[in-house]
Amino acid sequence: MESQSPFLAMQRLEGQVKAVLRAADTDLLGPEEKKALASVRRLATDARLDIRDYELSETRDEQLRKAAAAKKRLEKLEKAILAAGTSFGPADVAQLDAQLQQIAGRLV
Numbered sequence: 001m002e003s004q005s006p007f008l009a010m011q012r013l014e015g016q017v018k019a020v021l022r023a024a025d026t027d028l029l030g031p032e033e034k035k036a037l038a039s040v041r042r043l044a045t046d047a048r049l050d051i052r053d054y055e056l057s058e059t060r061d062e063q064l065r066k067a068a069a070a071k072k073r074l075e076k077l078e079k080a081i082l083a084a085g086t087s088f089g090p091a092d093v094a095q096l097d098a099q100l101q102q103i104a105g106r107l108v
Contacts, residue, residue, distance in 0.1 A: 044077055047077050
């Protein structure tokens, strides 16, 4: 992951998150858990798009603004994964958290 751009790293992380979400049996979940999983899915997509915008920035000022927005979104995603409950196991949470931190650290 170290040699990848932040966008490619986020794209891979989003795939991992969606794989976990696909494996979750939504029929067994309550309304709050379903809402939390939908939030995780949305935030993962939004974070990927924020990072794409960061990489496509044309000026330094724009890049700094996009980096700040992407970092905020990554923080929200991290909190949403923790709030998602039983769908993400402790190992998943630890791995995803480490990857999110690494991606955020690579943004300006």
